[in-house]
Amino acid sequence: MLHSAVLMPKPTFFNLSEKKRQKITDLAISEFASADYDNASISNIVKQAKIAKGSFYQYFEDKKDLYLYLVDSASVQRIDFIEAARKAEKSKQKRDFFRELRWRFGISIQFSLHHPQLTQIINRAAYSDSPVKKEVFQRLQAAYKKPIHDLVERGIANGDLRADLDPDLATFMILTTADNLRYFIPEKLEIDTEALTESAEIVLDMQGVERIFDGLIQVLERGMGSTTA
Template sequence: MPYKTFFNLSKEKKDRIIEAAIDEFAKNSYENAKLSNIIRQAKIPRGSIYQYFENKDDLYLYIIELIKDKKMEYLEKLLKNEEDKPFLNLFKELYIAGINFAAENPKFIKIFTNLLNLKGKMYNKIIKDSIVIATTYYINYIKNDQEKGRIRKDISPEIFAKLVIDLTMNISIENIKNNDYDNILERVNQIINIIEHGVTNGERDV
């Protein structure tokens, strides 16, 4: 995370550095992104970047956290007073909102796409942390639905949450790279329909 000196900068200067970093990480993978390009675009002295951030890792992780925060702000209105909404309904609404966020913030999604293509230490750190947070959140909603009789109690909340995340994440990875948001939504709808209604037609043979 940034040093205190970064937060002491004027808003205009902080915004210049952040915007330059977003542009650089959107244009290039983490490994190919260069601090020198960020310094040039932000119009700051070469040595000063190290007064604000320890290294490129530090700056990159800060930008990722900013993107996460902006997405949470975007989703916040759906998360208020939604304790009684069925898990799959809420999941679908959040997913649609996430797609809209992606469409409205192409640079953020380009950074995410570059991260998916990288599959290195940054990918493992950022994606794994996000999955743990999402899984914990979904488990709580699934347990709530089980108490209300919406989901069978013999279903493991942990396995169900992981199943939903794994299936939808694979679709996202495949289609976000091509900006194919319509296909993401269509396939996620099919997955939710299969989960809700199963795949058999009528009664099963005994």
């Protein structure tokens, strides 16, 4: 995803002062987080950013260019966030498959609480229509899927998971469930969905979330775990 793509905008964009560039980026994120590709409006972004339409097109080739930049950048930030969290961990002890999985669920939630708009962009990218939907979907899908798939393979290899488990199927179930937790958690904990996508500061009933994770991991562990363990 990242390697070749990360800086799609024109060089002029990166010549801008940090402040101006950040302002434009922030407003663009906000726009694409609150509306899907078609409804997000360049006109609106430039109005808010108080720059001329023409200037915008000095920075970006076109709407797609900006969009891909935002999706990539959101995706990279997510990966960095997870990396950072992993490095920040004290205990070096390895977790077994399901403890590791649980940890990842937790981190995902953390990211979406800290960066609701980036999360929104990523979520939209995968499902809402856009001229580049297919490509973006596959990129994101691969980026999300690979780590889990690897984890599953390792889990099978080291006996945490049943040997006869289909790794593709297991990966699918885990990813799908994790991804849709964003609908289930607010519903179960009776939280206003609107608020989650806007404010950066949400107090979540962490105990409630933990309980959901417990239930989830329990089902997955019984369902996929090796019986000898």
